[in-house]
Amino acid sequence: MGKMSPRRCVEEVLHHGSPEYIPFAIWNNKLPEGSIKEEILSAGACVIVKSHVYKESLNHVKKEESFVKTNDDEHTRKHIVYYTPFGELEETMLVGSSSDWREKYIFNDSNDYNAIKFLLNDIQYIPCFDLFLHDDSIYGDQGLARPDSEKSPMFQIMYDIMGLMNFAVEWLEHQNKVLELYEILMNKRKEKLKIIADSPAQYAVIDGNLVMNVIGKERFNAFYIPAITEACNFLHGYNKVTGVHLDGNNRYFVKPFADLPVDMIESLTPPPDCDLSIEEALKVWPEKCFMVNFPSSLHLGGQEVVKSAALEMLSQAKGSNRVIIGIFEDVPRNDTIPMLARLVTNYAG
Numbered sequence: 001m002g003k004m005s006p007r008r009c010v011e012e013v014l015h016h017g018s019p020e021y022i023p024f025a026i027w028n029n030k031l032p033e034g035s036i037k038e039e040i041l042s043a044g045a046c047v048i049v050k051s052h053v054y055k056e057s058l059n060h061v062k063k064e065e066s067f068v069k070t071n072d073d074e075h076t077r078k079h080i081v082y083y084t085p086f087g088e089l090e091e092t093m094l095v096g097s098s099s100d101w102r103e104k105y106i107f108n109d110s111n112d113y114n115a116i117k118f119l120l121n122d123i124q125y126i127p128c129f130d131l132f133l134h135d136d137s138i139y140g141d142q143g144l145a146r147p148d149s150e151k152s153p154m155f156q157i158m159y160d161i162m163g164l165m166n167f168a169v170e171w172l173e174h175q176n177k178v179l180e181l182y183e184i185l186m187n188k189r190k191e192k193l194k195i196i197a198d199s200p201a202q203y204a205v206i207d208g209n210l211v212m213n214v215i216g217k218e219r220f221n222a223f224y225i226p227a228i229t230e231a232c233n234f235l236h237g238y239n240k241v242t243g244v245h246l247d248g249n250n251r252y253f254v255k256p257f258a259d260l261p262v263d264m265i266e267s268l269t270p271p272p273d274c275d276l277s278i279e280e281a282l283k284v285w286p287e288k289c290f291m292v293n294f295p296s297s298l299h300l301g302g303q304e305v306v307k308s309a310a311l312e313m314l315s316q317a318k319g320s321n322r323v324i325i326g327i328f329e330d331v332p333r334n335d336t337i338p339m340l341a342r343l344v345t346n347y348a349g
Contacts, residue, residue: 003020003021003044004019004020004021005141005142006023006024006025006044006045006046006141006142006345007046007139007140007141007142007143007144008141009021009023009046010023010025010046010048010144010324011144011202012321013289013321013322013323013324014202014203014241014263014264014289015241016289016321016322017321018321019321021345021346021347022314022317022323022324022325022344022345022347023046023324023325023326023344023345024043024044024045024046024324024325024326024340024341024344024345025045025046025047025048025144025291025324025325025326025327025328026040026045026046026047026048026326026327026328026337026341027047027048027050027326027327027328028047028048028049028050028138028143029050030327030328030329030330030331031047032334032337036334036335036337036338039338039341040337040338040341041139041142042338043338043341043342043345044142044341044342044345044346045142045326045341045345046139046142046143046144046326047138047139047142047143047144048143048144048145048146048326048328049135049136049138049139049143049144049145049146050145050146050148051131051132051135051136051145051146051147051148052128052131052132052147052148053127053128053129053132053147053148053195053196053199053200053201054125054126054127054128054192054195054196055125055126055128056123056124056125056126057123057124057126058082058119058122058123058124059122059124060085060122061082061083061084061118061119061122062082062083063080063081063082063083064080064081064083065078065079065080066078066079067079067095075094075095076094076095077092077093077094077095077103078092078093078095078100079091079092080092080093082106082115082119084115084118084119084122085118086114086115086118087111087112087114087115088115089106089112089115089116089119090104090106090108091104091105091106092104102159102160102163105160105161105162105163105166106119106161107161107162107163107166107170110170110173110174110177113174113177113180113181116161116181117180117181117184120181120184120185120188121184121188123188125188125191125192125195127195127198127199129199129200132145132147132199132200132201133145133200136200144202145201146201146203146204146205147196147199147201147204147205149205149206149207149208149245150189150192150193150196150204150205150206150207150231151207151208152189152206152207152223152224152227152228153181153182153185153186153189153223153227154182154215154219154223154224154227155207155209155210155224156185157178157181157182157185158214158215161181164214182223186227189227189231190234193206193231193234193235196235196240197234197235197237197238197240198238201240202240202241203240203241203242203243203263203264204235204240204241204242204243205242205243205244205245205266206228206231206232206235206242206243206244206262207224207227207228207231207244207245208244208245208246208247208266208267209245209247209248210224210244210246210248210253211248212252212253213252220256221256225256225260228244228260228262229260229261232260232261232262232263233261236261241263241264242261242262242263242264243262243263243264243265243266243291244257244262244264244265244266245266245267246265246266246267246268247266247267247268247269247274247293247328247329248269248274249274249275249276250265250268250274250275250276250281251275251276254276254284254285257285257288258284258285262288263287263288263289264288264289264290264291265281265285265288265289265290265291266291266328267291267292267293267328267329268281268290268291268292268293269292269293269295269296269329270292270295270313271295272295272297272298273295273296273297273298274295277316278290278292278313278316278317278323279316282316282317282320282322282323288322289321289322289323289324290322290323290324291324291326291328292313292317292323292324292325292326293326293327293328293329294306294309294310294313294325294326294327294340295309296329296330296331296332297332299331299332299333299336299337300332300333302336303336303339306336306339306340307339307340307343310325310340310343310344311343313325314343314344314347318347325344326344
């Protein structure tokens with residue numbers, strides 16, 4: 001019998017099964033092109049393909065997009081205008097190679113609440129399972145598709161709709177109006193979760209990019225915990241594995257996430273980049289599995305630094321069926337990844 005396939009090995013970890021080895025995984029948007037890509041695949045990597053199980057459309061709101069390349073910084077910006085019965089909303093995105101950054105938010109001042117509420121209620125979610133199944137098959141037994149991450153409603157308000165400065169003012173002066181947006185988004189979240197539940201996806205990331213000293217413990221307890229708990233309990237009813245993307249310092253989250261019904265921590269980044277090691281994570285979260293992001297800064301040290309750190313991480317994960325090690329964040333260089341992939345998939349302890 002041959003070696004367990006990379007896909008199957010990842011699945012075994014996600015479902016607390018019996019992987020034959022510690023899997024190495026990499027997001028498709030972090031996978032280099034050319035010969036390095038072939039080396040990584042030959043090493044037995046599993047490619048996590050970031051996909052979609054639904055698309056968004058607007059029923060009554062007209063949306064216009066335009067792209068502008070400025071001479072001052074040579075960046076391309078996407079300008080979006082939404083036309084609602086309560087006025088126009090505008091946002092501007094700085095287009096990046098792997099993600100876009102919001103420069104202008106649709107919320108400008110308190111006069112925008114009615115327009116934003118209309119826009120949020122107008123969004124329709126349309127399943128696109130054929131697209132997901134296609135993405136799930138791209139790499140055969142070396143790939144596994146993953147739906148887009150979901151964001152908790154409070155995260156959406158803070159980071160996608162208002163921005164932190166506007167949010168701070170509105171939370172102080174118009175908290176009741178902010179909470180109206182929260183209720184709309186919680187209801188829309190239920191629609192999205194139902195599509196995920198009915199989809200072919202094996203797991204879903206239902207929150208992430210959490211920074212406690214920005215969120216605040218009071219808001220985390222009041223808004224994040226209920227949203228995470230509701231999503232996990234609902235998706236568990238459909239045999240879906242649930243995950244949260246925690247790629248930062250996680251000591252703040254040790255206690256709350258020990259009590260939350262999340263199955264998997266995605267992009268857990270050990271020292272020196274962040275503050276929770278694999279060994280500690282396995283102890284404080286004994287019921288969860290981990291997609292561990294190999295610290296990006298270590299690649300700068302070259303092959304020997306990567307090798308030494310990888311062996312230490314592997315020794316901490318030895319004997320556990322709950323660890324995947326890989327690349328889930330941007331890295332400063334790619335030439336160290338093939339060796340890292342070989343070390344992980346061939347590790348015998």
